[in-house]
Amino acid sequence: MSLDVMIVDDSAAIRKILQRVLIQADVPIGKVVEAGDGQDALEKLKTVTVGLILSDINMPNMDGLQLLAALKSQESTKGVPVIMVTTEGSSNKVMEAVSLGAAGYVRKPFTAEQIKEKLAGII
């Protein structure tokens, strides 16, 4: 069964790389929905359903932690696992993400193997 995925990052380069990494990690991907920031992601999630979200933290308009809080407060999205993929590596940011309900945290730069390991416990 394939998994529909949303990738949220203000960098188109990172969105492309993550899509490639998911394929390298043998994740059975279905549809991939891209969003440039948290606001864009929430808007798109009004019309699409996904089974996994990979999100950056440091983004314009609405950052990844604000997005995470919004997702966990909505009935339709609170069960969707969210993995933060970010340069924000400080312990307070990691703890904030975990306390908001992040399913995982991957620091940039990342390898395909790191993403695969993180996904293994989730999907």
Added chain:
Amino acid sequence: MTHDQLVSLVRQSTREVFGTMLGIELVDHEPSVGDGVPAPNTGVVALVGLAGAWAGSGTFSCSAEMAQKISGQLLMMEFSAVDADVLDAIGEITNMVLGNVKTSLEEVLGPMGLSIPTVIYGRNFTTRSVGKSNWTVVPFECLGERVEVHICLAPSNERQRSLSAKDHAAAVLTMAE
């Protein structure tokens, strides 16, 4: 935070980003200190602002040709010009390099904010910093060419605290042409 400590953090972060994301091994060149914003005045320059108890800016700079090569390695495709994808890729590399420097700095200096990268491509542009701190210049050899990471960091005063990281980044570079 000393010049030598900054050089060490920048080298470690830049090597890690280039090694992991691009499969490129960098060669260290001799670092230096400058009192202006010692960035090249042509090519691609990406800059981010740092804010917190200590504040400043950081840049990554390289030639247009190198920016295309780096973006090609990152995205596994060829670029024949500096287009939006190249600028985006260089911005993201800069975000990773200086984001990881920021994470290391936070262990010593406390929480810091990092702005969204601004990337500039052009010729004959001039640079100016609103601050008076020295810039640490950390050059590398990358695929036979020179690339540079510059960082300027100083304890915040009240005026600097009033500037957001984004404002700080925007204030550092002005285009002449």
